[in-house]
Amino acid sequence: MTKTGKKNAVKTTAQKIYIGLIFLFLYAPILTLILLSFNASRVRTKWGGFSFKWYVSLFGNREIMQALWNTLFIAFVASLAAAVIGTAACIAVNRMTRKKRAVVMGITNIPMLNADIVTGISLMLLFISFGFKFGLGTILLSHITFCIPYVMLCVMPRIRQVDASVYEAAMDLGASPLRAFFKVVFPDILPGVLSGYLMAFTMSLDDFIITHFTKGAGVDTLSTKIYTEVKKGIKPEMYALSTIIFLTVLLLLFLVNRPPKEKIDKQNI
Amino acid sequence: MKNKKRTGQLLSAPYLVWAAIFILVPLGMVFYYGLTDKTGAFTIANVAAIMGAEHAKALWLSIGLSVVSTLICFLLAYPLAMILANMNVNQHSFIVLVFILPMWMNFLLRTLAWQTLLEKNGVLNQILGFFHLPPLNLINTPAAIILGMVYNFLPFMVLPIYNALVKIDPSVVNAARDLGANGIQTFLKITFPLTIPGIISGITMVFVPALTTFVISKLLGGSKILLIGNVIEEEFTQAGNWHLGSGLSIVLMIFIIFNMVISAIFDKNGEGSML
Numbered sequence: 001m002t003k004t005g006k007k008n009a010v011k012t013t014a015q016k017i018y019i020g021l022i023f024l025f026l027y028a029p030i031l032t033l034i035l036l037s038f039n040a041s042r043v044r045t046k047w048g049g050f051s052f053k054w055y056v057s058l059f060g061n062r063e064i065m066q067a068l069w070n071t072l073f074i075a076f077v078a079s080l081a082a083a084v085i086g087t088a089a090c091i092a093v094n095r096m097t098r099k100k101r102a103v104v105m106g107i108t109n110i111p112m113l114n115a116d117i118v119t120g121i122s123l124m125l126l127f128i129s130f131g132f133k134f135g136l137g138t139i140l141l142s143h144i145t146f147c148i149p150y151v152m153l154c155v156m157p158r159i160r161q162v163d164a165s166v167y168e169a170a171m172d173l174g175a176s177p178l179r180a181f182f183k184v185v186f187p188d189i190l191p192g193v194l195s196g197y198l199m200a201f202t203m204s205l206d207d208f209i210i211t212h213f214t215k216g217a218g219v220d221t222l223s224t225k226i227y228t229e230v231k232k233g234i235k236p237e238m239y240a241l242s243t244i245i246f247l248t249v250l251l252l253l254f255l256v257n258r259p260p261k262e263k264i265d266k267q268n269i
Numbered sequence: 270m271k272n273k274k275r276t277g278q279l280l281s282a283p284y285l286v287w288a289a290i291f292i293l294v295p296l297g298m299v300f301y302y303g304l305t306d307k308t309g310a311f312t313i314a315n316v317a318a319i320m321g322a323e324h325a326k327a328l329w330l331s332i333g334l335s336v337v338s339t340l341i342c343f344l345l346a347y348p349l350a351m352i353l354a355n356m357n358v359n360q361h362s363f364i365v366l367v368f369i370l371p372m373w374m375n376f377l378l379r380t381l382a383w384q385t386l387l388e389k390n391g392v393l394n395q396i397l398g399f400f401h402l403p404p405l406n407l408i409n410t411p412a413a414i415i416l417g418m419v420y421n422f423l424p425f426m427v428l429p430i431y432n433a434l435v436k437i438d439p440s441v442v443n444a445a446r447d448l449g450a451n452g453i454q455t456f457l458k459i460t461f462p463l464t465i466p467g468i469i470s471g472i473t474m475v476f477v478p479a480l481t482t483f484v485i486s487k488l489l490g491g492s493k494i495l496l497i498g499n500v501i502e503e504e505f506t507q508a509g510n511w512h513l514g515s516g517l518s519i520v521l522m523i524f525i526i527f528n529m530v531i532s533a534i535f536d537k538n539g540e541g542s543m544l
Contacts, residue, residue: 015352022349023367025420029382030374032392036385044385085284092281104281107288110296113473113529115481117498118518121505122295125302125515145291148284177276199369206372208484213505226377230488234381242374249373253366 030246037239044233054240061237064225068241070136071205071221078143079151079200085144086151087193091185093152094159105152112149119146120213127214134216142214143207147200154196158189299522303515315516324500324517331497334411335479338418339426342475343468345419346426353427354434364431368424380417380488387413387489409491417485418475425474433467434460469535473528481521497521 037055041048058064093104111119123142132138162185170180208223215224226238306312318324353364371379386392387407394404407413437460445455483498490496497517504514 018348019352022345022423026368026371026423028386029379029420030371032382032385033374033378036382045388045390085287088280089284092278092284096281104285104288107292110292113477114525115477115498115521117481117483117501118299118522118525119295121501121511121514121518122299123291124505125298125511126291126295129298141291145287148287202369202372206376208375208377222375223377226375226381227484230377230381234378238378242378246374250370253370 033239034243034246037236037243039236039239042236054236055244058237058240061235063220064222064235064237064241067220067222067225070219071223074136074139074143074221075201075204078140078147078204079197081140081144082147082151082200083193083197086148086196087155087189089148090152090155090159090189094156108149108152111146112153116146116207116209117213120210123210124213134214135219138214138216139211139219139221142210143204146207146210147204150199150203151193151196154199155189155192158192162188299515299518301515302511303517303519306512313516315513316519318513318516319520323495324497327495327497327500328520330411330494331480334414334418334496335476338415338422338479339472339476341415341419342423342426343471346423346430346471347468350427350430350434353431361435365428368427371424376421377484377488380421380485383413383417383420383489384408387416408489409493411490411494413489414486414494414496417489418479418482421485422475422478425478426471429467429470429474430464431467433464437463466535469532473532477525477528480524 036044038050038052039047040051040053089104089108093101096104120142123138123145126132127134127138132141166184167180170184171177175183206223208227211221211224212227215221220228222238222241226234229235229238303315304311304313306314319328384391387405388394389404389406389408391408393407397404407416441463442455442459445459450458481498483496483502486494486496486499497520501514501517501521504510504517508514
């Protein structure tokens with residue numbers, strides 16, 4: 001082995017160790033939670049042997065199940081609404097003059113750049129002042145609000161790439177504006193809309209702070225449920241549930257990402 | 270032409286109404302409550318309350334911890350982003366995914382898991398004990414809060430820097446090398462300056478949530494360490510003094526706006542985005 005070759009080998013090994021350590025740091029808590037979900041002991045600090053019992057009792061736990069449905073419902077509806085409103089807004093913003101566009105995008109970015117706690121209390125004050133009834137509805141409105149910027153962040157670059165003359169050509173050939181949009185423009189921006197939707201869904205699912213301020217008494221998402229359990233000790237069923245969610249997503253991503261992976265392998269060969 | 274204009278208005282109207290009601294009006298409410306007292310009269314007492322000993326202490330502690338965490342995030346993220354950018358992964362989305370994936374496990378649970386790892390008899394100390402090293406007393410200290418911040422916000426530093434690095438045209442770097450610059454010179458004169466928008470965006474994305482958190486300090490700092498976020502949260506959920514809570518939020522917003530202005534100056538074209 002040449003001297004530079006050796007040096008490179010040392011360098012790549014060092015790089016691999018560094019990446020390994022960072023990923024250990026990022027994924028150690030997740031491994032911990034997965035292990036805890038199989039812990040027969042109710043106490044977090046003691047290992048009582050391997051057990052599936054929390055996975056069984058999870059499905060009998062009404063409160064957790066209700067919180068799960070609330071969380072999924074909010075994430076699903078909020079990200080869908082955000083995707084529709086956000087995509088329409090992107091198309092409109094893209095047609096605006098430079099100055100107008102800058103103002104609208106500046107306002108759009110506020111919920112993303114502002115602190116969640118400020119967004120949360122500002123919405124709470126709005127709902128109180130205008131007599132909204134706190135509950136699923138107020139959580140939904142808040143989630144749609146903070147999800148829209150993520151959708152626009154993903155869709156905006158795609159919209160800019162779309163050639164306006166293609167859309168006009170479709171109209172010249174007799175397509176209605178709506179038909180021209182769905183046949184010509186929409187396929188081009190679809191990847192952006194999808195990644196925006198996914199991003200919004202993830203953000204909604206993982207949100208605690210804004211939900212904390214905008215939920216009513218008696219309505220809980222998984223996050224707020226966990227927060228109230230912190231003092232009493234987390235129910236082990238919660239670990240089981242989050243393990244199921246995490247592994248499901250991991251599996252889905254693995255399945256979705258398989259085809260391109262094979263392509264890369266072929267290219268390398 | 271007229272028709273076109275109308276479609277534009279039709280498309281933008283729902284969003285503009287939405288943004289006005291749910292972004293601008295609520296922010297106005299924070300300012301209204303923050304600058305009035307219970308009788309509705311104008312006052313700056315709620316904002317000035319930040320000077321009070323307890324609040325000032327919480328604010329300084331928040332600033333200190335968030336600056337340290339942001340710095341640590343930067344020092345960890347830059348080399349990591351460089352290694353990832355050099356790996357020639359064909360799927361950039363895969364890199365993004367690896368950092369976003371943990372978010373599918375609840376944020377509170379992930380942070381709570383650090384209790385198990387850091388406790389007196391926790392996993393970390395058992396590993397240290399195995400190697401006959403002295404145990405670390407981390408839980409319920411400011412150090413644990415910093416760790417929690419770095420853990421939660423590191424992806425927000427890595428992704429913008431990674432994106433800035435990937436966008437650099439390799440021929441620019443090659444040209445510098447051809448013209449006789451060595452590795453360090455190329456890095457300092459070419460690579461680093463081109464990633465500044467990414468760095469600034471990363472700093473904003475880490476500093477703001479770290480400065481304003483109340484969850485991480487509550488979960489990992491015990492109940493004794495109060496950050497400015499905890500003070501505000503308690504004003505709204507327990508003490509019920511919305512005017513004071515809003516006044517202190519205005520102070521926070523000053524920091525956030527300052528941060529946004531800086532990022533706007535360095536990142537005029539929106540290059541330092543996360544995706």
